[in-house]
Amino acid sequence: MKQVKTSKEEISNPVENGEKLSPNGSKSVVDLQGSLRDFVLPIVEFLGILVPGVVFIFALIPAIIVPTVNVLRIIEGMQPKLPINSEYLLTIVLSPSVGTILLLAIFSYVFGHMFFRQDPKIPDQQSFKKVNKAEIFKEEGPVRMCEAEIEYNKTKKPKIPADEHNLEFPYRYLHEYLNDRGMKHLADIVPWEGNNPKSYSKRTKHFINVIKVRLEFLFPYQFLRIQRNEAHVRLMSSIWYASKSLISASIIGCIIGVLCIVAHMYVSKSSWPIPYIGSLVLPVSVLALAVYSKRNIESFLHYQRIREVVFILEAAYFAKKIKPEYDFYEQSLVIQNKN
Numbered sequence: 001m002k003q004v005k006t007s008k009e010e011i012s013n014p015v016e017n018g019e020k021l022s023p024n025g026s027k028s029v030v031d032l033q034g035s036l037r038d039f040v041l042p043i044v045e046f047l048g049i050l051v052p053g054v055v056f057i058f059a060l061i062p063a064i065i066v067p068t069v070n071v072l073r074i075i076e077g078m079q080p081k082l083p084i085n086s087e088y089l090l091t092i093v094l095s096p097s098v099g100t101i102l103l104l105a106i107f108s109y110v111f112g113h114m115f116f117r118q119d120p121k122i123p124d125q126q127s128f129k130k131v132n133k134a135e136i137f138k139e140e141g142p143v144r145m146c147e148a149e150i151e152y153n154k155t156k157k158p159k160i161p162a163d164e165h166n167l168e169f170p171y172r173y174l175h176e177y178l179n180d181r182g183m184k185h186l187a188d189i190v191p192w193e194g195n196n197p198k199s200y201s202k203r204t205k206h207f208i209n210v211i212k213v214r215l216e217f218l219f220p221y222q223f224l225r226i227q228r229n230e231a232h233v234r235l236m237s238s239i240w241y242a243s244k245s246l247i248s249a250s251i252i253g254c255i256i257g258v259l260c261i262v263a264h265m266y267v268s269k270s271s272w273p274i275p276y277i278g279s280l281v282l283p284v285s286v287l288a289l290a291v292y293s294k295r296n297i298e299s300f301l302h303y304q305r306i307r308e309v310v311f312i313l314e315a316a317y318f319a320k321k322i323k324p325e326y327d328f329y330e331q332s333l334v335i336q337n338k339n
Helices: 008-012 028-078 086-094 098-116 121-135 147-155 174-180 197-202 205-218 220-268 278-298 301-322
Strands: 003-005 334-336
Touching: 028 098, 028 220, 028 278, 098 220, 121 220, 121 278, 121 301, 174 301, 205 220, 205 301, 220 278, 220 301
Parallel strands: none
Antiparallel strands: 003 334
C-alpha cells in the first residue's frame, strides 16, 4: 500500500477533497462545530485562569489584610501622630469602588494566569504519593517503582535513566499499564515501553500534543471533550497551587494575628475578653480551608491525568477507524493511497 504525504489543502479543507461532512454535503455542520469550539474554548480557558485567581485574591483579605489592619490600629493607638489610616485601608477592601473592583479583577487574572501556567507535574507527584501510599512499590499503574527507580532511590546512580517515581507525563509505563488493563489496542499506539530503555527517547509530551492537533483538525466537536478533560486537570492544578500559596499566606497571617493580640494585651493591660480574636480566627480558617482543598485535589488528580491520556488515545484509535486514510498517532502524518 503506497503512502504519500498529505498537502496542507487536503488536511485543512477535507470537504473539497470529496469527504462528506453532513448528510447534504454542505459545510454547515463543520462550521457550527468550529464556531462552537471557537466560542467555548476561550471562555473555558478564561474561567480556568480567573477562578483560582479570584479565590486567591479574596482569600487574602481574611488571611492577611484583616490582621494587618488590626496591627495598624494598635500602632495608631500607641503613636497617634504616625500617618497611618487603617480604617481607610479596610474601607477600600470592604466597600470597594468600581476602580478597586477592576484592579482586583486584574490582579486576580494575573495571579490566576501564574497558577494556570504552572506545571501540573508537582501536584501530580503529590497526588500519586497520596493515592498509592502502601502500594507505591507495586507494579500496577503507569507510574511504577521498577528496578531502575528502586536503584535510583537507593544509590542515585541507576544503570538506566530514572528518577524518584518517573512521573513525567505521559507516563513511562503507560504501555505496560494499558496492556495489563486489557487495552492492547491503545498500548500498541504508545511508541515507548517502560521496560525498554532504548525506547525512552520517544516518550514526550509532544506525542500527546500531536494527536490532539490532528484530532482538532478533523474532529473539532469531539476535540471539545478532550479540551474539557484537560481544562479540569488545569483548573484543579491551578487551585492546588493557589491553595499552596494561601497556606503560606495564612501562616503569615496567623503570626500577625498572634502579634496583634499580644501587643493589644500589653498595651491595654487586659487579657479578657481576648482582643482582636478575629485577627487569628480568620487566617486560621483560611489555612484550614486551603489545606483541605489541597489535600482533596491530591486525592484524585493523578487519576484524572491517567483518564486524560487514555481518553486521548482512545479518541485517536477511534478516529483512525472512522478515517483510516489518516494516521493520527504516527511520527509523520500520512494519507494512504487506496489505488
